[in-house]
Amino acid sequence: MNRWQVFINGIIKENPVLVLLIGLCPTLATSGSANDGFGMGIAATFVLIASNILISAVRKWTPDQIRIPIFIIIISTFVTIVDYTMHAADPVLYANLGVFVPLIVVNCIILGRAEAFAYKNDVLSSTLDGIGMGLGFTLTITVLGAIREIIGNGTVTILNYELINLGEGFMPALVFIMPPGAFLVMGLLIAANRLLIRKRG
């Protein structure tokens, strides 16, 4: 597998959320708006890339029997960094994401990539894998958030830029920004991704 394939793999064919169905909790819980989803995606991507790099760099000195605790310590260090940085930089986003920021530490995508990829590959490939998987995650969660926000609230806002606003006359279906909407849109997105993969062969 060449490096480009490693990079692109995470977005459609091995999309962590839509195909592998891991990392579901933050995806569904923080996609109430496009902005929250985007923030969660970026935070998890940072942890994923940083921990992939570090785990891959120390893989030759990591004893096989205690690798999982070592991974967890490395991951939780970066999660603590993200936790405190986000708390200082964007308190509103931090309050919206709530307990899901420290919960990045148990996000299966990160531990899964550490075990399945970073522990076996060199630093450069692991970095690309982290970027690709992180992008796949961020893209999914942002798209999910945008769909829910546009139907449930009539707007799409990312980082204070209002991309879409359907105006006063639009009657939002509030259920889409409430918990049931997350499950519904997620189910349809999985189906859509399947059709996409089948069409491309």
Add this chain to the structure above:
Amino acid sequence: MISNDMAWYMIIISAVLINNIILIRFLALCSFFGVSNKLETSIGMGMAVIFVIVIAGAASWLLWHYLLLPLKLEYLRTAAFILVIAGLVQFLEMYMRKAMPALYHAMGIYLPLITTNCAVLAVALLVIDYNLGFINTLIYSVSVPVGYTLSIILFAGVRERIDIAPIPKFLKGYPIIFITASIMSMAFLGFSHLFGL
């Protein structure tokens, strides 16, 4: 939300129904979709989750109030909790295999899975965020997994029926399961604002 001055039965109702951990709070979804295909495994998983969350909740409450706070090590919260929970589960598994083989066979195989179950760490973090006292922590950490067990058992029943129902081809498998979960979540949304909570 939940606070320390709520009556015990209010905490239970809030954690089991109104803020149901799966259908409203979106925690522990991996195991929810993973093992809910059979009623029997769902019950085993539910029991194991109750067991682990109560112990993890109590242990992290003690760790936070008697070690991390006095030593001003608040920033180690995430790392300390996850390590204590992982170690504790491992230890419990070894002890159960030796001392209680019957119980181990009933739910032991689910124990390692639960370490990465986000509900366990979430309960540990939430009892700190909500500022609960020790007794309320115990009540809360029993009721959250009871809510988990309730919805996973209900869902397993529905899934056994889905298996034999005619379903459009592109929705087969996970899409229809998510849509079913959406309808169940809608039903649980009906509990919101019950008793003014």
